[in-house]
Amino acid sequence: MSTPLPNADVAKPAAARAPWLMRWSAAASRRPARPAVLAISAAIIGLGAAAIGLLHPAHRDLAQVPPGDVALVNQEPVLMSDFISETEQAYGVPFAQTSPAERAIVLRRMIDEELMVQRSLALDLPEQDTDVRTALSDGVIALVTAPVLADHPTDDQLRAFYAAHRANYATQGSMSVTDLVLHIGGFENADQSLDQAMADAAQAVYELRSGAGIDFAKQHFSFADTGKVNGEEPDFAARLHLGPRLYAAADKLSDGEVSEPVQDADGVHVLVMQHRQPPVFTDYDGVRNNVYTDYVAAQKAQAKQDNVKFLRRGAQILVAPGQTE
Amino acid sequence: MPRDGPGLIKDSMSEPLPAPRRRLWIGLAAAAVMLSVAVAGYVLFQAHQAQLGARLLAAMPDDVDKYPDLVRYADAEAKPLFAKNCSGCHGLNLKGRGIGAPDLTDSIWLYGSGVFHIERTITYGVRSGQKKANDITEMPAFGQRGQLSDTDIKNIVQYLLQLNHRPYNDQAAFLGKQAYETKGQCFDCHAGDAKGIIDYGAPDLTANVWDFGGSPQDLYDSIYYGRHGIMPAWIGKLTPEQIRALAVYVDTASKR
Numbered sequence: 001m002s003t004p005l006p007n008a009d010v011a012k013p014a015a016a017r018a019p020w021l022m023r024w025s026a027a028a029s030r031r032p033a034r035p036a037v038l039a040i041s042a043a044i045i046g047l048g049a050a051a052i053g054l055l056h057p058a059h060r061d062l063a064q065v066p067p068g069d070v071a072l073v074n075q076e077p078v079l080m081s082d083f084i085s086e087t088e089q090a091y092g093v094p095f096a097q098t099s100p101a102e103r104a105i106v107l108r109r110m111i112d113e114e115l116m117v118q119r120s121l122a123l124d125l126p127e128q129d130t131d132v133r134t135a136l137s138d139g140v141i142a143l144v145t146a147p148v149l150a151d152h153p154t155d156d157q158l159r160a161f162y163a164a165h166r167a168n169y170a171t172q173g174s175m176s177v178t179d180l181v182l183h184i185g186g187f188e189n190a191d192q193s194l195d196q197a198m199a200d201a202a203q204a205v206y207e208l209r210s211g212a213g214i215d216f217a218k219q220h221f222s223f224a225d226t227g228k229v230n231g232e233e234p235d236f237a238a239r240l241h242l243g244p245r246l247y248a249a250a251d252k253l254s255d256g257e258v259s260e261p262v263q264d265a266d267g268v269h270v271l272v273m274q275h276r277q278p279p280v281f282t283d284y285d286g287v288r289n290n291v292y293t294d295y296v297a298a299q300k301a302q303a304k305q306d307n308v309k310f311l312r313r314g315a316q317i318l319v320a321p322g323q324t325e
Numbered sequence: 326m327p328r329d330g331p332g333l334i335k336d337s338m339s340e341p342l343p344a345p346r347r348r349l350w351i352g353l354a355a356a357a358v359m360l361s362v363a364v365a366g367y368v369l370f371q372a373h374q375a376q377l378g379a380r381l382l383a384a385m386p387d388d389v390d391k392y393p394d395l396v397r398y399a400d401a402e403a404k405p406l407f408a409k410n411c412s413g414c415h416g417l418n419l420k421g422r423g424i425g426a427p428d429l430t431d432s433i434w435l436y437g438s439g440v441f442h443i444e445r446t447i448t449y450g451v452r453s454g455q456k457k458a459n460d461i462t463e464m465p466a467f468g469q470r471g472q473l474s475d476t477d478i479k480n481i482v483q484y485l486l487q488l489n490h491r492p493y494n495d496q497a498a499f500l501g502k503q504a505y506e507t508k509g510q511c512f513d514c515h516a517g518d519a520k521g522i523i524d525y526g527a528p529d530l531t532a533n534v535w536d537f538g539g540s541p542q543d544l545y546d547s548i549y550y551g552r553h554g555i556m557p558a559w560i561g562k563l564t565p566e567q568i569r570a571l572a573v574y575v576d577t578a579s580k581r
Binding site: 042044046047066067068079081082084085095139142143144145146147149150152153155158285288289292 | 360381382444452457471551555565
């Protein structure tokens with residue numbers, strides 16, 4: 001058993017009686033690495049904790065409505081701004097002048113609407129309901145075409161558009177035309193060649209233009225009457241029945257005129273115009289309003305098309321074997 | 326300091342470091358402590374800013390100006406946002422750039438003044454395609470559509486000059502007023518007294534403030550070609566807090 005010294009401080013080294021900084025310094029001198037390592041470790045831990053706190057997003061408190069929102073419906077926020085706006089629209093007065101009961105009605109309606117929207121997504125209505133799909137598609141189109149009108153068209157642009165679409169600004173014409181055909185190459189059991197048919201058609205055109213009747217042409221050259229145009233038909237119907245190539249030839253004819261021979265898929269045709277009521281074109285000044293409206297619509301359609309192209313570039317589209325789009 | 330001496334075993338671990346190395350270790354430790362303090366301060370500052378941001382959003386829009394600390398915070402947050410996203414059209418000084426983007430420092434607002442209305446405009450835009458955008462009407466192209474003749478438009482321009490106490494032709498202004506009230510149906514959007522209707526975003530034609538220029542030729546062009554100013558919707562591109570801050574910033578600028 002040892003007896004403690006009357007004054008323990010006497011036995012301690014001088015450094016132990018010194019202030020803490022001196023003691024720490026002395027210890028650092030004896031074992032220099034330990035305190036420094038401890039201090040740096042603490043600093044690193046502190047820095048790490050701070051960095052985690054800074055960089056890690058705060059968890060949303062599921063039981064609280066975030067600032068700026070008026071409600072949280074299944075974690076989907078309802079904007080306070082929308083709430084104020086809808087309340088003002090509903091009652092026609094500033095928000096501050098609406099009563100709590102009035103606000104409650106609007107809020108209930110907005111929450112109900114949000115629930116319905118969420119339900120519609122759960123039911124996959126965007127995939128299944130044609131109205132929902134149309135609304136979504138229209139919404140996208142509205143967004144992508146909105147900037148189109150920001151730059152108003154120049155007069156030159158409108159006039160160029162008018163010139164390119166002049167037929168759209170005309171009254172509907174009509175025609176009564178006889179379409180005669182010489183079938184070739186086995187069509188309708190025909191055995192004559194194209195050259196032979198063209199030569200016969202050219203001769204028939206000469207005869208018809210010289211005053212021969214259609215019946216003569218039918219009998220003498222074996223033409224068949226296709227009957228594609230039945231009586232007096234409006235231009236759009238005649239275009240539909242004749243096809244683009246024959247209609248283009250017929251469109252140039254006046255009353256009683258005979259076309260040049262026209263080669264089409266089924267043979268060589270000759271058109272005899274019985275009666276032509278040509279469309280009446282309206283000059284630019286008479287249809288400026290329509291031209292402007294159509295121009296804007298065309299610009300929007302172009303913007304929509306461009307957007308679809310853009311979407312297609314980034315999309316993975318697989319088409320079943322044997323199918324084309 | 327321990328010393329070597331008789332009876333003492335010399336321990337390499339207790340050997341004091343040379344003074345320069347000791348100072349290095351102490352310096353490193355002190356630097357680490359200072360860095361920790363700085364980071365802690367930054368974290369506290371960020372927490373304070375986050376709290377201000379939450380308060381800014383939680384406040385009713387038109388009540389924000391009652392809290393100077395919120396206004397200061399919003400201004401500081403919004404200034405770089407405005408420079409990055411808005412100044413292209415409205416200019417860094419908020420005075421517009423003469424291309425249809427209005428001067429935001431005056432007291433004239435097409436779609437209503439105050440933080441709430443400004444915030445709505447920033448959120449959903451003007452003719453942006455968003456269903457909630459300000460998009461009730463637009464200035465038709467009266468000349469291009471053939472609804473007003475060249476003479477009609479020139480007369481209306483003279484009437485506008487008269488309304489704004491600028492030099493005008495008396496007879497033409499008289500005829501212009503007639504066209505304004507009848508053929509042009511301008512009163513439908515700009516009101517009978519030509520002071521505009523905010524619900525439509527139709528500007529006051531008597532204030533002599535013109536987003537697309539106020540010269541007679543500019544006025545003629547506005548009537549002839551129409552106007553279709555647009556502003557993009559910022560919802561989804563900026564956070565609600567950023568939008569609120571911008572609204573406060575712009576509202577404050579208009580009241581200076």
